[in-house]
Amino acid sequence: MDPKTYKFDTISLHGGYMPSKNAGSRQVPIYQTTSYLFDDVDHAAALFNLEQGGHIYSRISNPTVQVLEERVAALEGGTAALATASGMSAIFLAIMTLCNTGDHVVVSSQLYGGTVNLFRLTLPKFGIKATFVKPRDTEGFKKAIQENTKCIFGELVGNPGNELMNMPEIVKIAHNAGIPVIIDSTYQTPYLFKPLEHGADIVVHSLTKWMAGHGSSMAGILVEGGKFDWLKTDKFPTMTEPYEGYHGLSFAEEFGPVAFTMKARAEGMRDMGPCLSPQNAWNVLQGIETLSVRMEKHCSNALKMVEYLSNHESVAWVSHASLKDNPDYELAKTLLPKGTGSMIAFGIEGGKEAGAAFIDNVKLASHLANVGDTRTLVIHPASATHSQMDEATLKLANMSHDMIRLSVGIEDIDDIINDFEDGFRAAKKPRLIANK
Amino acid sequence: MKFKVNSKEVFASTGGRPFDKKKPLIIFIHGSGLSHITWVLQTRYFAFHGYSVLAIDLPGHGYSEGPALESIEEQGNWISDVIDSVGMQEASLVGHSQGCLVVIECASQFPDKIKSIGLMGGAGAIPMNPELLDLAEKGDPKAVDLMMDWAHGPSGHFGGHPVPGLHHMNLGGSIVVNGSVKNALGVDFRACDNYKNGFEAAKKIKCPTLNILGDRDRMCPVKEGKKLADNIEGSQVEIIENCGHMILLEEAGKSLEILKKFIRKNHPTE
Numbered sequence: 001m002d003p004k005t006y007k008f009d010t011i012s013l014h015g016g017y018m019p020s021k022n023a024g025s026r027q028v029p030i031y032q033t034t035s036y037l038f039d040d041v042d043h044a045a046a047l048f049n050l051e052q053g054g055h056i057y058s059r060i061s062n063p064t065v066q067v068l069e070e071r072v073a074a075l076e077g078g079t080a081a082l083a084t085a086s087g088m089s090a091i092f093l094a095i096m097t098l099c100n101t102g103d104h105v106v107v108s109s110q111l112y113g114g115t116v117n118l119f120r121l122t123l124p125k126f127g128i129k130a131t132f133v134k135p136r137d138t139e140g141f142k143k144a145i146q147e148n149t150k151c152i153f154g155e156l157v158g159n160p161g162n163e164l165m166n167m168p169e170i171v172k173i174a175h176n177a178g179i180p181v182i183i184d185s186t187y188q189t190p191y192l193f194k195p196l197e198h199g200a201d202i203v204v205h206s207l208t209k210w211m212a213g214h215g216s217s218m219a220g221i222l223v224e225g226g227k228f229d230w231l232k233t234d235k236f237p238t239m240t241e242p243y244e245g246y247h248g249l250s251f252a253e254e255f256g257p258v259a260f261t262m263k264a265r266a267e268g269m270r271d272m273g274p275c276l277s278p279q280n281a282w283n284v285l286q287g288i289e290t291l292s293v294r295m296e297k298h299c300s301n302a303l304k305m306v307e308y309l310s311n312h313e314s315v316a317w318v319s320h321a322s323l324k325d326n327p328d329y330e331l332a333k334t335l336l337p338k339g340t341g342s343m344i345a346f347g348i349e350g351g352k353e354a355g356a357a358f359i360d361n362v363k364l365a366s367h368l369a370n371v372g373d374t375r376t377l378v379i380h381p382a383s384a385t386h387s388q389m390d391e392a393t394l395k396l397a398n399m400s401h402d403m404i405r406l407s408v409g410i411e412d413i414d415d416i417i418n419d420f421e422d423g424f425r426a427a428k429k430p431r432l433i434a435n436k
Numbered sequence: 437m438k439f440k441v442n443s444k445e446v447f448a449s450t451g452g453r454p455f456d457k458k459k460p461l462i463i464f465i466h467g468s469g470l471s472h473i474t475w476v477l478q479t480r481y482f483a484f485h486g487y488s489v490l491a492i493d494l495p496g497h498g499y500s501e502g503p504a505l506e507s508i509e510e511q512g513n514w515i516s517d518v519i520d521s522v523g524m525q526e527a528s529l530v531g532h533s534q535g536c537l538v539v540i541e542c543a544s545q546f547p548d549k550i551k552s553i554g555l556m557g558g559a560g561a562i563p564m565n566p567e568l569l570d571l572a573e574k575g576d577p578k579a580v581d582l583m584m585d586w587a588h589g590p591s592g593h594f595g596g597h598p599v600p601g602l603h604h605m606n607l608g609g610s611i612v613v614n615g616s617v618k619n620a621l622g623v624d625f626r627a628c629d630n631y632k633n634g635f636e637a638a639k640k641i642k643c644p645t646l647n648i649l650g651d652r653d654r655m656c657p658v659k660e661g662k663k664l665a666d667n668i669e670g671s672q673v674e675i676i677e678n679c680g681h682m683i684l685l686e687e688a689g690k691s692l693e694i695l696k697k698f699i700r701k702n703h704p705t706e
Contacts, residue, residue: 001567001568001582002578002582003578003581003582003584003585004585005581005584005585005593005605006593006594014594015594015595016594016595016596017594017595017596018590018591018594018595018596020590020678021591021596046481049480049484050452050480051477051480051481051484052477052480052481052598052688052689052692053477053597053598053599053600053602053688053689054598054600054689055600060600061600061601062600063600065600066596066597066600066601067595069600069601070595070596070597070601070602070603071595073601073602073603073606074595074603074606077606078603078606079602079603079606079607079610080601080602080603080607081601081603082601083601225610226606226607226610226614227610227613227614229614231499246452247452247453247484248452249452250452253449254449254451254452254473254476254480255473255476256471256473256498256611256614257473257607257610257611257614258599258602258607261601261602262599265600265601
C-alpha cells in the first residue's frame with residue numbers, strides 16, 4: 001500500500017493548478033490585475049485581518065503567482081512558498097523576516113557576489129551583521145555562532161568556486177544552537193537536491209536560472225520546510241511575540257508550520273513589496289514544465305565538459321564535484337546522486353589576460369552575468385559578477401583571477417567543445433606574442 | 437493561551453484575540469494527529485466577531501502536555517473539563533474527523549454544557565484501515581503520507597489553497613510529523629477504531645447540529661456522514677462539492693460561511 005500522490009515530473013506540469021477552477025483553461029491564466037473585488041465590507045475586513053484566505057492586491061499575492069508558489073512548494077516538499085521579484089529579494093526578505101537590528105547571521109563565504117555584498121555591506125546598514133565562513137569549514141560554522149545569531153545561510157555548491165558545504169552536518173550544528181538553516185538552492189533545483197529533506201528550514205531560489213531555464217524572466221522564491229519550532233526558544237520575537245501590525249497576532253502560534261511564509265508575506269510584501277509580476281510567474285511556469293528533461297541534459301553535458309576541460313592543455317585546473325580528486329567528491333555522491341550540476345569553474349593557463357581572450361573569442365557560449373540558461377554561458381567572475389568584492393573577500397571565497405565560470409547549456413556537446421577550442425586557441429595568442 | 441486541565445498544561449489558540457469569559461465560547465477540536473493549526477481559517481473570524489475561541493491541542497498534540505488520551509470517551513470528558521477549567525458554563529463545539537467523535541461523545545454526556553455543535557467530515561464510526569493503523573502505531577511516517585493522500589480531495593492533490601502560497605498536503609503532513617506519529621497519530625487512530633458508541637451518543641444529542649460533508653471525502657464518505665446526521669434529531673446537512681476530508685482547509689471559505697450562519701443563529705453574541 002503506497003500513497004498515490006503525484007510525483008516530481010507530474011507536479012512540474014500540474015502542481016498548484018486546477019483548470020476546473022479557472023474556466024477550464026488548460027494553461028494557467030495570467031491574472032494581469034492589481035486588485036480584487038471584495039464581496040462586502042466584512043469580506044474586505046476578513047481578508048485584511050488574515051481571517052480568511054484570498055487575494056487583496058497583487059503586491060501581496062496574485063492567482064498566477066500562487067500557482068508558481070504552490071508548484072515550487074510541492075517540488076521542494078515545503079509547506080508554503082512565497083515568490084518574489086528576484087532571487088536577491090527572496091534572500092533579503094528571508095533575512096528581514098527573521099532578524100532585527102542587533103542580530104547576526106553566519107554565512108558561507110562562497111556565494112553569488114550580490115549575496116556577499118548584501119551580507120557584507122547592505123544588511124549592516126540595518127544593524128544585521130554577518131560572519132563569513134569557508135564552505136568546507138564545517139567546524140568554523142559552529143565557532144561563528146553567537147548569542148544573537150539568527151540563522152546559517154549558504155549555497156550547497158558555492159558560487160563561483162563550486163566548493164560544497166556539508167549541509168547535513170551544518171544543519172545539526174544550527175539546530176543544536178536553536179537556529180534555522182537557509183539554503184540558496186538555485187544551482188541544484190529540486191530535481192538534483194531538496195534541502196528540506198536534508199534538514200534545512202528555508203530554501204531560496206533565483207527562479208531566473210535553471211528553474212525557468214529560458215533566461216527571459218527575473219523571479220525568486222522562498223520555500224518553508226515547516227519543521228522549525230519558533231516557539232521552542234525566545235530567540236525569534238519577530239515570529240513569536242504579538243505583532244502590532246496585525247492586532248497582536250503571533251505568527252508562530254497561529255500559523256505553525258507556515259508561520260515564516262505568512263509573516264514574510266503579511267509584513268514583508270506589504271512593507272517592502274518585492275512582488276513578482278504575473279507575466280514573469282507564467283514565464284517561469286513554462287520553464288518548470290520541462291525541468292527534469294532539461295536538468296538531465298545539463299548534467300550529462302556538464303560531465304562531458306568536465307572530461308574535456310580536465311584533459312585540455314590550456315586548462316590549469318577544473319573544479320566540479322564529479323571529479324574523483326575533488327575534495328567534495330564523496331559528499332557530492334551522497335547528496336547529489338542525480339548529478340552535481342552544470343556549473344564548472346576552471347582556471348585558464350595564462351591567467352587573467354588569457355581568460356579575457358578566451359571569453360572574447362568564444363562565439364556560441366554567451367558572455368553574460370547569468371547562470372542556468374539553456375544556452376551555455378561564460379564569465380570571468382573577478383572582473384564581473386564578483387568585481388565589487390575586495391581582495392580579502394575574493395580570497396575568502398577562494399577566487400583566483402584565472403577563474404572562468406561556465407554554466408553548461410543543453411546545446412549539442414560537440415558544438416560547445418568546438419567553440420571552446422576557438423576560445424583556447426585565441427587565449428594562447430597573446431602569450432605567444434609576448435614570448436617572442 | 438496556556439492553561440491547566442486536570443493539572444496538565446494545555447495549549448489553545450484564541451484566534452488572535454484575548455480569551456474573554458463574557459463572550460460566548462466556541463471550542464474547536466482537531467482531527468487525528470493534527471493540532472490547532474488546522475482551524476486557523478475559522479478561528480480568527482469568530483475571535484474577531486464577538487466570540488471567545490479555543491482551538492485546543494488535545495493532550496499529547498501540538499503544545500499540550502501528553503500523553504494522548506487513549507479513548508474517545510476520555511477525550512469527550514476532557515472537553516467538558518476544558519469548559520470548567522476556563523470558568524465557563526457552556527460552549528459550542530466544532531470538530532473535524534476524530535474531533536467529531538469527541539464532540540458527539542461530549543455533547544451526549546454533557547447536554548447542559550453544549551449549546552450547539554458543528555461537525556466537519558464526521559461519521560458515527562471511523563474504523564481504520566488495518567495497515568494504516570499498524571503503520572501509525574509503529575511510528576512509520578508512511579502513515580502520514582497515506583493519510584494525507586486519502587484525506588485530500590482534488591484541490592489537495594493539485595493545488596489551489598485558499599491562502600496563497602500554502603501547500604495542502606505538505607502543511608497537513610508537517611503538522612502530524614511535528615507531533616508524534618506513534619504517540620499522537622497512532623493513539624488517535626486506535627481510539628477511533630475502538631470507538632463503537634457514536635450512533636448511540638448521536639441519538640442523545642438534543643442541541644442544534646450542523647454536518648458539513650465533502651462529496652469527495654474518502655475517509656468519512658458522505659453516506660457515513662448522512663448516517664450520523666440521521667441519528668441526530670433535527671440535524672442540518674451541508675455538502676460541499678469537489679471537496680475531500682480536509683474540509684476546513686480545502687474549502688475554508690465555504691465551510692466558514694456555513695458555520696458562521698449556524699453559530700450566529702444557534703449561539704448568538706449579545
